[in-house]
Every structure is written in structure tokens, then in C-alpha cells.
Amino acid sequence: MERTTIEQAKLLFGSNFIGSDELxxxxxxxxxxxxxxxxxEIQYSLDDLKKYSKDYILILGISELEGTKLSIANFRECFGMNSAISEPCFYNQDWYMNEEFIHDSLQLRWYLLRKNVIESSRAVQPTELLKEHINFPTAILCVYTFFAYYYAKKEILWHHDFIWCNDTDHNGDRIYVGKYHDVDGVNKNGFSIHRHLALRKCYAAIKQI
Structure with missing residues (x-):
């Protein structure tokens, strides 16, 4: 397979290319x-890059800098949770602080991540989407890309949309992230990290007479 150069990739992806300079x-x-x-090296073929260049972001993943892992935990510590102090930031929640996935980091490699949601995937259960062979990104890839894209392009990704992730919490509940702005104006701005609670035997009903 012919190696794709950085220059070729930049030309193909334009504003959706995030390399070392953009980071x-x-x-x-x-x-x-x-x-x-x-x-x-960019591990994707030139044909694949041409195929995905209109709808995807090509981003360089970096695992750590100066001995510090680029994890969700460290992003959260850096950007905080108060939009009144600085933006972009995380939504103020702490349920995930004891979850393993917030300590994951990316590999040193290139990633292709769709910029906008697949319209046909809206309001579809993640189990059904997985049957369609949709490969969910990790939460750290979404967090990393969100902040990298903002500081490179001054654009908020997934402004009103949640993104299903490959990660699960300790109970096996699927993680979803994003939706920086609440269209109803009830909640403060912030990059959200939530879990989709699966039905278990502990969920039941009682009667009121």
C-alpha cells in the first residue's frame, strides 16, 4: 500500500485535518x-482517505505529553466544569470519577472520526446500531477531538447531539457523550458524559391505591 503523506491528507481534508500543528x-x-x-505514518490508504474526506475528521492521536496521560481525567482537571469561568468546559457531574474509562488514553496513531451524526441513527437503540456494524468511538477519542477541534478551528462539535461510545461503566451500561449546549436553556454549557442505563431486575414497580 502506497504511503499517504501529511501534505496529501491536509489537501484532502482541509479544515477537518488535525495534525501536530493544529494540536x-x-x-x-x-x-x-x-x-x-x-x-x-498515516495507516489509511489514499483511497480510504478520499472516500471519507468529506464527512470525517482525520486527527493525530497522542497518548501522553511530558509523562502525563492525555486522559478524560486530565482533560477534566484542565478545562473544569464551570462555563461561567471559561469555555469550553465539561458539564458539572462526577458520577464517572471512579470509572476506569476516564483513565484511558489514545494510541500514537491517526484516527478517522465522523464529524456529524448519522441522521438515520437518531433515537435508535445502540444495540440496534451495533447490529448495523457501526463502530462506536471511545469516549477519550471524542473528548480529545472535541477540545482539539475547538482550539484549532474555534468550532463546537456535537453542539446539540449525544454520541454513543464504545465504553461501558462497571455495570456494563453504555457511555454516551457530547451535547455541549442545552437547547432548552435549562442546563449550563458543558461537554457531557452520561451512561445509558439498561433494564435490570432492580428496576420494578409498586402500586399506589
Whole structure:
């Protein structure tokens, strides 16, 4: 397979290309002295990149900087949870702080992530979507891409949409993230991390007479 160059990828993806140069504003905001890394080859074929260049973001994933894992836990510590202080930030919630997935980080490689939701997937149970061979991204890839894209392009991804993730909590409930802004104006702005509660025997009814 012919190797795809950074220049070819930039030309194909335009504003949806996030490489090392585009990541610098994010890492500077996080307090890292980001200079250079050993750039991995783009593992996707040129044909695949052409196929996905209109609807996907091509982003360079980095696992850690200066010995610090680029995990959800560290993103949360950096960006906080109060939109009155600074934005973008996380939505104020702490249920996931003891969950393992918030300590995951990306591999040093390139990722293709769809920029907008698949319209036909709206209001469809994740179990049904998985049957259609839709590959859900990890929560850390969504968090990383959300903040990287904002600091590179000044655009909020998934402004009103939740994204199903590959991760589950300790009970096996699926994680979903996103929906930065509440259209009803009830909740404050913030990148949300939630879990989709599955029905179990502990859910039951009582009668009122």
C-alpha cells in the first residue's frame, strides 16, 4: 500500500485535518511545551482517505505529553466544569470519577472520526446500531477531538447531539457523550458524559391505591 503523506491528507481534508500543528493550541492551553513528536505514518490508504474526506475528521492521536496521560481525567482537571469561568468546559457531574474509562488514553496513531451524526441513527437503540456494524468511538477519542477541534478551528462539535461510545461503566451500561449546549436553556454549557442505563431486575414497580 502506497504511503499517504501529511501534505496529501491536509489537501484532502482541509479544515477537518488535525495534525501536530493544529494540536499545538490545545496543548499550549493545557500547559504542555509541545514541540515535536515522532510522527506516525498515516495507516489509511489514499483511497480510504478520499472516500471519507468529506464527512470525517482525520486527527493525530497522542497518548501522553511530558509523562502525563492525555486522559478524560486530565482533560477534566484542565478545562473544569464551570462555563461561567471559561469555555469550553465539561458539564458539572462526577458520577464517572471512579470509572476506569476516564483513565484511558489514545494510541500514537491517526484516527478517522465522523464529524456529524448519522441522521438515520437518531433515537435508535445502540444495540440496534451495533447490529448495523457501526463502530462506536471511545469516549477519550471524542473528548480529545472535541477540545482539539475547538482550539484549532474555534468550532463546537456535537453542539446539540449525544454520541454513543464504545465504553461501558462497571455495570456494563453504555457511555454516551457530547451535547455541549442545552437547547432548552435549562442546563449550563458543558461537554457531557452520561451512561445509558439498561433494564435490570432492580428496576420494578409498586402500586399506589
Amino acid at each position: 499545538k493550541p490545545l496543548f499550549e492551553r493545557m500547559g504542555f511545551l509541545f514541540s515535536s513528536i515522532q510522527m506516525p
